[in-house]
Amino acid sequence: MRDTVGRARHTAAMGLLTAACAAYASLAAWLWLTLAQGMFWRTDVRLPPRTAPARWPSVAIVVPARDEAEVLPRSLPSLIAQDYPGEAEVILVDDGSTDGTGELARRLAREHPGLPLTVVSPGDPAPGWTGKLWALRHGIATARTAHATEPDFLLLTDADIAHEPDSLRELVAAATSADLDLVSQMARLRVVGLWERLVVPAFVYFFAQLYPFRRINRPSARTAAAAGGCVLLRTAAAVRAGVPDSIRQAVIDDVSLARAVARSGGRIWLGLAERVDSVRPYPVLADLWRMVSRSAYAQLRHQPLLLAGTVAGLVLVYLVPPAALLAGLATGHPAIAWAGGLAWLLMAGTYLPMLRYYRQPAALAPLLPFTALLYLLMTLDSAVQHYRGRGASWKGRTYPRPSDA
Structure with a gap:
């Protein structure tokens, strides 16, 4: 009986440690993305300063x-x-x-x-x-x-x-x-x-x-x-x-x-x-799904290792924050909840400028993890379609990976 209780406690402790590591790793990723990834979230990159040329080119x-x-x-x-x-x-x-x-x-x-x-x-x-x-x-x-x-x-x-x-x-x-x-x-x-x-x-x-x-x-x-x-x-x-x-x-x-x-x-x-x-x-999700999935695996150069890394990255960066917040609140571990919540806040905050650019309500910002999950599934589907011989398909044409052409 003691062994069973001990194993259960050990499993719970390991699960807690894993959740804490994931939450803090996700928060670290969002701090890096926000501060060191070229200010990707800003939407003020418009045409550079310009003047009319002396002769307009053809x-x-x-x-x-x-x-x-x-x-x-x-x-x-x-x-x-x-x-x-x-x-x-x-x-x-x-x-x-x-x-x-x-x-x-x-x-x-x-x-x-x-x-x-x-x-x-x-x-x-x-x-x-x-x-x-x-x-x-x-x-x-x-x-x-x-x-x-x-x-x-x-x-x-x-x-x-x-x-x-x-x-x-x-x-x-x-x-x-x-x-x-x-x-x-x-x-x-x-x-x-x-x-x-x-x-x-x-x-x-x-x-x-x-x-x-x-x-x-x-x-x-x-x-x-x-x-x-x-x-x-x-x-x-x-x-x-x-x-x-x-x-x-x-x-x-x-x-x-x-x-x-x-x-x-x-x-x-x-x-x-x-x-x-x-x-x-x-108008429907299927249209958007095709738009993304037709080239997602090509973006990863049709490499299974890159696919695995991308899936792991999407999970860590986009899915862990809300999961950590909810898990921390449910189990009474505020440190995990705070790490997940802050990562989710950074995610939503960096998404707000793009929503404003598209004239969309700020209420959509917290839903980015759900959208990221859709993109994760689209990427996996892109790989599946590739190995079924239907990858990179567009308007009746299917293209092989370059090395196979």
Whole structure:
């Protein structure tokens, strides 16, 4: 009997020690994230100071589009209507659409006079290419050969992205004023429905945590990233970096693009958008789930060890704080409760700026652990789909890991 009681006490003591270690480790992680991770939680990283150039450079706007008839009426007219003082044109690459995307684009150009529109079709991707990068390759080649001189800049923007009339002008002014080779803005995603409110701001928050904007924007930065929905790129920098050919297999093409430009000596800048918005709806959880899971395991380079580390990290950083607070209160151990509660408070506090940026109520901040749990499950599902041969799937295409291509 004594042995049984002793073992029970030992088990309880070990459980208490484990809970305390987890709670304090989580608190330490949040103190480090808050103070030492490039102030990732701040949302004031907007376009750098800019002045109008003496001569406005020429720009080709390249839009890869595959089955985008649903969103094109809300995005393409905004590109055609750009109020840009220099020469500019729009090239829409109809990437094997079956919903009339190309014809719809031509009709919208007739109905909305403005910048000239060219619609081209590249055919099916060559082996070893992802569909979007194959479309961008064709669009960039068209832009570089359509006229006697190449455009000075390329604006690579997704078909679901709507731009305010001065968006292009502000992007170019920022690039020329700061002598930047790549200027990218994280488009403000649509947040309307319940699941969008829970998942979308957290998506950008997690991205900024992985790639702190301030750190990326330092001239000596060793970290590079971009947001694929809106990338202004000097044509000369694209040629120097060999893009998109040099990143043709990349599923996470925006980060790969930024890394290629940075490796070739280019200066890059990344921040949050003020004049650029995504109009793509994600009305149900399944839509958001697909958006995340299609590339989550690719972000981990399809490495099981990285997956295990990511899952452990998500549990420690996001799930332990509320669990420690509740466990500490339930068992009468205030030290554990305080550590968990303070970590949860730091988590919610760093999330508040992103909620304000998305004009969402502060009451959503304490729910971030639940959203993190969803992302954990999406990441696991991404790995499962990969090993079932359905990973990195998008609009009817499935891409292998680069080494298997």
